[in-house]
Amino acid sequence: MSLLEIRNLKVSIDAKSILRGISLKVGKGEVHAIMGPNGSGKSTLAQVIAGNESYEVEDGSEILFEGQSILDWSPEERAQRGIFVAFQYPVEIPGLSNLEFLQSAVNEKRKSRGESPIDLWDFEKMLREKMEEVGLNPDFVERSVNEGFSGGEKKRNEIVQMAILQPVLAVLDETDSGLDIDALKSVAEGVNKMRSPERGFLVITHYQRLLNYLKPDYVHVLYNGRIVKSGSFQLAIELEQRGYDWLKDEVVV
Amino acid sequence: MEEKLIDRDTKNEVDDSMLTIEEFVNKEYEYGWVAPIEEELFPKGLNEEIIRKISERKGEPEWMTEWRLNSYRLWLNMKEPRWANIRYDTPNFQDIRYFAAPKMRNKPQSVDDIEPEILMTFEKLGIPLEEQKRLLGIAVDAVLDSVSVATTHKEILSKFGIIFCSMSEAIREYPELVQRYLGSVVPPSDNFYAALNSAVFSDGSFVYVPKGVKCPMDLSTYFRINASETGQFERTLIIADEGAEVSYLEGCTAPIRKENQLHAAVVELIAHKNAVIKYSTVQNWYAGDREGRGGIYNFVTKRGKCLGENSRISWTQVETGSAITWKYPSCILQGDNSVGEFYSVALTRNYQQADTGTKMIHIGRNTRSTIISKTISAGYSQNTYRGLVRVMPKAENARNYTQCDSLLMGNKCGAHTFPHLDVRNPTAQVEHEATTSKINEEQLFYCRSRGIKTENAISLVVNGFCKEVFEHLPMEFAVEATRLLSISLEGSVG
Ligand SMILES: Nc1ncnc2c1ncn2[C@@H]1O[C@H](COP(=O)(O)OP(=O)(O)OP(=O)(O)O)[C@@H](O)[C@H]1O
Ligand SMILES: [Mg+2]
Numbered sequence: 001m002s003l004l005e006i007r008n009l010k011v012s013i014d015a016k017s018i019l020r021g022i023s024l025k026v027g028k029g030e031v032h033a034i035m036g037p038n039g040s041g042k043s044t045l046a047q048v049i050a051g052n053e054s055y056e057v058e059d060g061s062e063i064l065f066e067g068q069s070i071l072d073w074s075p076e077e078r079a080q081r082g083i084f085v086a087f088q089y090p091v092e093i094p095g096l097s098n099l100e101f102l103q104s105a106v107n108e109k110r111k112s113r114g115e116s117p118i119d120l121w122d123f124e125k126m127l128r129e130k131m132e133e134v135g136l137n138p139d140f141v142e143r144s145v146n147e148g149f150s151g152g153e154k155k156r157n158e159i160v161q162m163a164i165l166q167p168v169l170a171v172l173d174e175t176d177s178g179l180d181i182d183a184l185k186s187v188a189e190g191v192n193k194m195r196s197p198e199r200g201f202l203v204i205t206h207y208q209r210l211l212n213y214l215k216p217d218y219v220h221v222l223y224n225g226r227i228v229k230s231g232s233f234q235l236a237i238e239l240e241q242r243g244y245d246w247l248k249d250e251v252v253v
Numbered sequence: 254m255e256e257k258l259i260d261r262d263t264k265n266e267v268d269d270s271m272l273t274i275e276e277f278v279n280k281e282y283e284y285g286w287v288a289p290i291e292e293e294l295f296p297k298g299l300n301e302e303i304i305r306k307i308s309e310r311k312g313e314p315e316w317m318t319e320w321r322l323n324s325y326r327l328w329l330n331m332k333e334p335r336w337a338n339i340r341y342d343t344p345n346f347q348d349i350r351y352f353a354a355p356k357m358r359n360k361p362q363s364v365d366d367i368e369p370e371i372l373m374t375f376e377k378l379g380i381p382l383e384e385q386k387r388l389l390g391i392a393v394d395a396v397l398d399s400v401s402v403a404t405t406h407k408e409i410l411s412k413f414g415i416i417f418c419s420m421s422e423a424i425r426e427y428p429e430l431v432q433r434y435l436g437s438v439v440p441p442s443d444n445f446y447a448a449l450n451s452a453v454f455s456d457g458s459f460v461y462v463p464k465g466v467k468c469p470m471d472l473s474t475y476f477r478i479n480a481s482e483t484g485q486f487e488r489t490l491i492i493a494d495e496g497a498e499v500s501y502l503e504g505c506t507a508p509i510r511k512e513n514q515l516h517a518a519v520v521e522l523i524a525h526k527n528a529v530i531k532y533s534t535v536q537n538w539y540a541g542d543r544e545g546r547g548g549i550y551n552f553v554t555k556r557g558k559c560l561g562e563n564s565r566i567s568w569t570q571v572e573t574g575s576a577i578t579w580k581y582p583s584c585i586l587q588g589d590n591s592v593g594e595f596y597s598v599a600l601t602r603n604y605q606q607a608d609t610g611t612k613m614i615h616i617g618r619n620t621r622s623t624i625i626s627k628t629i630s631a632g633y634s635q636n637t638y639r640g641l642v643r644v645m646p647k648a649e650n651a652r653n654y655t656q657c658d659s660l661l662m663g664n665k666c667g668a669h670t671f672p673h674l675d676v677r678n679p680t681a682q683v684e685h686e687a688t689t690s691k692i693n694e695e696q697l698f699y700c701r702s703r704g705i706k707t708e709n710a711i712s713l714v715v716n717g718f719c720k721e722v723f724e725h726l727p728m729e730f731a732v733e734a735t736r737l738l739s740i741s742l743e744g745s746v747g
Binding site: 074079094096101109161 | 713
């Protein structure tokens with residue numbers, strides 16, 4: 001059984017069709033990369049996996065997580081069961097501290113499993129450590145969620161959240177965009193550290209650089225709402241050299 | 254004088270097992286129970302005889318009785334104001350009881366003499382009064398219906414020369430102070446409800462902090478309405494002498510009843526030179542049911558005077574209760590360099606109506622004021638911010654900053670902002686910012702995508718919205734405010 005299995009996923013928004021039948025399997029322990037030109041539907045895929053209700057998932061589509069259909073699950077249920085999406089544009093929440101935010105997230109998950117709330121003292125210590133690991137000032141624990149963060153800081157903050165929530169499936173949507181060289185390295189290290197035979201990753205990116213660190217098992221190209229090519233890490237290198245134009249013909253097929 | 258056991262028919266026992274079931278059923282308003290306390294009740298209605306009786310019952314001196322009667326005569330010639338953005342039927346002032354007091358065996362000499370039902374009532378509200386159980390670091394004046402039943406930590410406070418007692422006691426024991434300051438900030442003629450309060454006020458708290466003394470603990474009053482068909486008219490007077498500092502907290506709850514109950518309080522603050530008064534309120538009177546039946550009419554006049562130079566008065570309020578809230582805690586900035594602050598969160602839901610805000614009257618030079626108002630409206634409620642910033646001709650270099658943010662939940666509620674400016678000195682700098690927004694779906698989704706349920710996500714986002722106000726509350730109150738907001742928000746969005 002795959003960790004994640006997507007079957008013939010068709011998604012539209014305001015009657016405009018964006019994903020036109022995607023099928024994809026991510027097994028435990030695997031890292032998959034998704035590449036593709038702007039507007040091809042990569043973030044849409046990430047949002048739909050997270051459960052964003054503003055996208056319409058058409059009948060006949062299916063998303064299975066550990067063999068169970070998740071399309072009827074609320075976003076919170078998906079998160080509690082171990083799905084995590086690092087968003088391309090993380091949202092700012094004024095007045096809500098990172099600490100309070102993540103503490104609530106962790107405690108709700110614990111509650112859903114009948115566990116007692118986490119000790120705030122220990123939790124803050126752990127959060128500070130995770131922040132330092134990705135090069136964020138540990139005082140960011142007290143700052144409002146993403147408010148006034150630089151682009152790169154927001155991305156690092158997503159990785160901190162992933163490290164705290166310890167998901168089974170992590171989808172990273174352009175987490176490498178806007179990062180400086182050191183940050184890219186620490187984000188990649190953050191992901192590599194979490195790799196395990198139990199976890200799967202779906203990494204959306206435009207650049208080979210991150211993939212050099214991650215060495216994905218598979219690379220897929222999303223083009224105009226369809227996966228038009230899949231291959232090994234070698235495909236990423238080819239895309240870096242040739243761009244997407246040569247794949248146009250594949251779309252017609 | 255009639256005497257009876259109130260609400261004999263409701264079989265509510267002050268008993269822990271009942272409490273849990275009741276709390277469960279009334280999850281929406283957890284303070285809606287009635288305590289089986291034997292009360293002394295005046296007959297309904299208002300006339301000079303009733304006023305004399307109140308005064309007599311409290312053992313007041315002649316000047317106080319006269320003050321009351323003068324106020325009553327003023328009131329008779331006043332009209333109920335109708336300019337606020339609220340709709341309600343005028344209370345029938347002859348159908349209200351103006352005095353209800355829990356019966357006590359003799360005069361309690363110490364807290365140990367107080368009736369167990371009364372102690373139990375406050376304990377259930379989280380305000381233990383007995384010596385061994387008292388809250389540390391916070392002195393409490395407990396007011397039940399028309400009278401103060403206990404004031405804690407008096408002895409410690411008196412070592413600092415601080416007077417903290419019920420208003421009734423202050424009138425008897427410290428007549429010079431009361432005569433000098435009572436009505437000096439809110440005169441009986443100020444408005445309809447202030448005049449009514451001046452005529453019939455039954456109790457409340459009195460605080461005097463002497464020169465140079467920083468009050469070693471927070472002072473607080475807990476107001477509890479228990480009797481039915483009774484109005485609550487309390488009067489609070491706080492004086493901070495030169496260089497004194499005090500932080501005062503006010504909390505309040507009332508039982509669930511299907512008819513409306515009137516609460517018309519007056520609060521006066523006086524800050525002398527270099528003095529600081531912080532006044533915080535968490536207002537949680539019963540708000541009425543989902544259809545808008547019942548609930549407290551909360552018509553309150555609160556005003557502080559920064560009398561001396563460099564003095565500072567700061568109002569922080571969290572308003573979640575009452576069917577109707579109508580109040581404008583204000584500052585008269587008379588002393589040069591004095592500072593007035595108003596931080597407010599008003600949450601309305603179901604059919605609640607709130608018309609609240611502040612007045613900052615700049616009289617002295619270099620006076621500064623800050624106004625931060627956050628309103629949250631849900632259901633069919635109406636929530637209005639109304640403010641006045643007035644800069645008088647002599648107020649050179651006055652500064653004001655006003656920020657009003659409204660958050661709408663759903664599309665059947667209303668948020669309104671009426672900021673009035675009256676600037677009569679060209680050197681004044683007055684800044685105003687206002688925003689109105691719907692609760693942000695992207696923020697909610699972001700929280701949910703991390704495993705936080707919608708209701709908790711709303712509460713986190715709304716609490717974040719209120720952060721700038723909550724920051725000004727003392728610790729225990731900030732925790733209570735956050736909790737209250739979460740409870741009030743349950744089921745507000747759908
Ligand atoms: N909420 C929305 N309303 C209207 N159109 C949308 C919405 N969200 C996405 N789209 C459209 O769907 C298409 C796919 O968008 P998506 O964000 O998934 O692309 P992407 O592959 O992530 O692009 P990029 O590489 O630029 O991040 C685009 O044409 C976009 O304009
Ligand atoms: Mg994208």
